[in-house]
Amino acid sequence: MKPIIVILMIISTMAFAPRLSAQGSEVQSSKSGIAEGLWEGSLTLRQSTGVGAAGGSLGQGSLSSGIRLKILAKCMGALLDIPDQSMFGYPLDDVTWTDTRIRFSFDALGPGEELGFDGFYSPSAGVKTSSGDKPSSGAIIGTANAASWKGSFLLSRASIVSVPGENTLSVPTEDGSLPGTLRLPDSGQEYPPLILLLAGAGTTDRNGNNYNVPGRSDCLSMVAEALSARGVxxxxxxxxxxxxxxxxxxxxxxTSLLKHADDAAHVLRFLSSLDRFSRITVMGMNEGAWSGAAAISILEREGLNIDGFVAVDASGEEPIDELESSLEGLEEGLRSEAEAIVRALKAGEAFEVPSEALADFFAASRREWLKAWLNFKPADEVARLKTPVLFIYGSADLQVPREAFEKLLD
Structure with missing residues (x-):
């Protein structure tokens, strides 16, 4: 059965309701000592040698900047913001903490310049945060050291401003929980419709931000805000x-595309089990549309029907075709080697260690992802859906050409 298809071509960029200022309540832990939550303060660094090995995103010389540290639950890590450097939500390594001490490492200074933080809680210290909070009782004071960088940092507990209608909600999977945000409209509806928003490729988070891209777009949180204003x-x-x-x-x-699809199916089962939404629709951006379509297919095979699917600026080009086009620029020997590896990956067969020129692309850490990616056929995946489908394309899209988008309609 072919899906019901509605095509919407947007001639300009998608327009949403104006972004509202958060006017929710402030949430701050009253627990003494180091605890999960938001901490805010300052970081000062200087190069300890005349010529450093840094040259990374923070530059050379010295740095004095405000920072924000979000400590997550135990074993879930921590995220660092350095707003002056347009860096937000940077994932930290080797995070360990107790009530009195926290340690973590930061790898964005450049090769060989991993910055190690080591801080201790002082109950008598305090710092006024940039949000205007009063100096709190107690702060984390510590050092930050790399091969050619030395410095110190000071952090005080800060308030997290909640957005009206938004609630944190984690969805359990077989090997951990996916942290999320449920936004309910202030419309008085007992059973409002719900849209599951799926972020695109790479490390894009729930709000549409990617720590590898400077700045913040908050595109998905703005979509959620606009839909909330319309009762969704x-x-x-x-x-x-x-x-x-x-x-x-x-x-x-x-992580492979199939694993992301499996997670999305877990989320949809969970949302359906809440029994509080009149209908549930999936909306995915670029590769989020691919994993969304695959997740709906999984559920349809189980007999659980989703009420609709929206593909936003997604490509219909098959990954194998995209890869084969890129291989045409290689010299003949490398191209033949790459083609043989691709055939082996698709068939799930073993292959010889790639030559140096191809080693990174076909690295062992990427093979699970590559196999799923190369075997994925986005147009076929969408075509087999039983649910109604809406296609949305913005003509200002810089990632997906219109020709690639239109292949979803074939």
Whole structure:
């Protein structure tokens, strides 16, 4: 059965309701000592040698900047903001903490310049945060050291401003929980419709931000806000490898498209079990549309029907075709080697260790992802859906050409 298809071509960028200022309540832990939550303060660094090995995103010389540290639940890590450097939600490594001490490492200074933080809680110290909070009782005071950088930091507990209608909600999976945000409209509806928002490729988090891209777009949180104003509930979550779920991705590995689809199916089962929404629709952006369509297919095979699917700026080009086009620029020997590896990956067969020129692309950490990616056929996946489908394309899209988008309609 072919899906009911509605095509919407947007001639300009998608327009949403103006972004509202958060006017919710402030949430701050009253627990003494180091605890999960938001901490805010300052970081000062200087190079300890004349010529450093840094040259990374923070530059050379010295740095004095405000920072924010979000400590997550035990074993879930922590995220660092350095607003002056347009860096937000940077995932930290080797995070350990107790009531009195916290340690973590930060790898954005450049090769060989991993910055190690070591801080202790002082109940008598305090610092006024940039949000205007009064100096709190107690602060984390510590050092930050790398091969050629030395410095110190000071952090005080800060308030998290909640957004009206938004609630944190984690969805359990077989090997961890996916942290998310449920936004309910202030419309008085007992059973509002709900849209599951799925972020795109890479490390894009629930709000549409990617720590590898400077600044913040908050595109998905703005979509949620606009839909809330129209009486529609939304749920968005951090997928593996992104946001507060970055530790759910195995160290050095790239999560496969099929795993993301399986997680999305878990989320849809969970939302359906709440029995409080009149209908549930999935809306995915670029590769989020691919995993969303695959998740709906999983549920349809189980007999659980989703009420609709929206593909936003998604490509219909098959990954194998995209890869084969890129291989045409290689010299003949490398191209033949790459083609042989691709055939083996698709068939699930073993292959010889790739040559140096191809080693990174076909690294062991990427093979699970590559196999799923190369075998995925987005147009076929969408075509087999039983639910109604809406296609949305913005002509200002810089990632997905219109020709690639239109292949979804074939």
């Amino acid at each position: 509930a939304t749920f968005r979550y951090d997928k593996r490898g992104s946001g507060e779920a970055y530790t759910l991705e195995r160290q050095g590995m790239t």
